[in-house]
Amino acid sequence: MKITRRKTRTVNLGGVKVGSGYPVSIQSMTKTDTMDVAATIAQIKRLENAGCEIVRTAVKDAACCKALARIIKKINIPLEADIHFDYRLALKAMEAGVDGIRLNPGNICKEDEVKKVVKAAARRHIPIRVGVNSGSVKIPRGGISNEELPSLMAEAALDYIKIIEKLGFYDIMVSLKASDVLQTIDAYRLMAKRCDYPFHLGVTAAGPELSGTVKSALGIGILLAEGIGDTIRVSLTGDPVDEVIVGKHIIQGLGLRRFGPEVISCPTCGRTEVDIIGIANRVEEALGRIRDEKGKLSGMRVAVMGCVVNGPGEAREADLGIAAGKGSGFLFIKGKPARKIKESEFVSAIISEINKTLERKA
Numbered sequence: 568m569k570i571t572r573r574k575t576r577t578v579n580l581g582g583v584k585v586g587s588g589y590p591v592s593i594q595s596m597t598k599t600d601t602m603d604v605a606a607t608i609a610q611i612k613r614l615e616n617a618g619c620e621i622v623r624t625a626v627k628d629a630a631c632c633k634a635l636a637r638i639i640k641k642i643n644i645p646l647e648a649d650i651h652f653d654y655r656l657a658l659k660a661m662e663a664g665v666d667g668i669r670l671n672p673g674n675i676c677k678e679d680e681v682k683k684v685v686k687a688a689a690r691r692h693i694p695i696r697v698g699v700n701s702g703s704v705k706i707p708r709g710g711i712s713n714e715e716l717p718s719l720m721a722e723a724a725l726d727y728i729k730i731i732e733k734l735g736f737y738d739i740m741v742s743l744k745a746s747d748v749l750q751t752i753d754a755y756r757l758m759a760k761r762c763d764y765p766f767h768l769g770v771t772a773a774g775p776e777l778s779g780t781v782k783s784a785l786g787i788g789i790l791l792a793e794g795i796g797d798t799i800r801v802s803l804t805g806d807p808v809d810e811v812i813v814g815k816h817i818i819q820g821l822g823l824r825r826f827g828p829e830v831i832s833c834p835t836c837g838r839t840e841v842d843i844i845g846i847a848n849r850v851e852e853a854l855g856r857i858r859d860e861k862g863k864l865s866g867m868r869v870a871v872m873g874c875v876v877n878g879p880g881e882a883r884e885a886d887l888g889i890a891a892g893k894g895s896g897f898l899f900i901k902g903k904p905a906r907k908i909k910e911s912e913f914v915s916a917i918i919s920e921i922n923k924t925l926e927r928k929a
């Protein structure tokens with residue numbers, strides 16, 4: 568199955584092009600106090616190293632904007648300012664040099680205020696994300712049903728976009744995040760029929776690492792599989808670096824981009840006679856540390872299999888594979904059995920073969 572992206576406009580966020588003509592980009596959000604410049608820079612550096620392509624930072628007050636000016640000088644990826652309640656913070660953040668602004672229609676809604684932000688963004692060629700959250704959407708008196716919430720979110724975004732478009736401004740991205748997976752999917756699907764702006768996808772407040780990963784993979788993954796979505800943020804209650812790693816796995820799992828070798832490992836069972844869980848984790852960790860800026864390892868598959876039942880088959884189909892036995896295993900290279908190796912050498916043998924591949928392709 569080939570994913571056909573929904574056709575959108577292109578928005579340039581500090582050099583990262585967002586839209587259907589460009590790869591789905593990965594973003595995250597800092598979790599430090601923005602005023603703590605050193606800690607925020609350090610966290611953004613870790614995100615850059617993990618492959619984050621756009622970072623967002625909370626802007627709580629004017630002092631944060633001053634901090635942003637210092638942070639921006641030290642980082643290498645575009646920074647989007649997350650603005651709520653006070654439109655003047657958006658103006659100050661733009662003066663500080665941010666590459667994008669996120670506005671929440673639920674709490675910056677006076678037309679004259681929105682227009683001031685739009686005019687400043689137009690002058691500086693800075694895109695605006697209309698970021699609707701289910702928690703801050705205005706619910707009509709008398710309430711609404713769960714099924715009605717997605718269309719209310721889409722309408723809130725469309726009304727806001729109308730205000731922005733009146734000024735001839737079209738550098739717009741849209742997000743419609745709910746903490747409920749199906750509501751999120753529904754909101755984006757509805758919006759996809761109503762505009763051609765690029766979408767920032769995410770399930771908001773998805774939860775801690777495990778449940779948050781599953782909810783994000785479902786919400787973001789289902790939409791991406793339908794061709795909807797141009798940049799993603801996995802939202803986890805945890806280290807933002809994990810958000811980037813999970814985001815990469817979602818995008819790579821759908822074949823939309825390749826970030827490096829894919830690890831295929833068996834779940835283990837009563838036949839397993841080596842520590843496949845530990846070995847697979849160590850292989851994935853070691854592969855994650857290899858710097859492959861030119862994508863030479865993209866599309867490569869590395870199989871770590873526990874026994875001779877499915878092991879040789881999977882190992883043969885992968886670029887590199889190990890089919891384990893008791894205390895040892897067979898290394899397969901490009902489908903051919905290469906040599907017998909000891910269990911203690913599994914990880915080093917794979918990494919050494921990967922390095923040889925890198926040297927060959929250099």
Ligand code: SF4
Binds near residue numbers: 836837872873874875
């Ligand atoms: S490959 Fe072998 S050890 Fe792994 S799950 Fe399958 S049967 Fe079990």
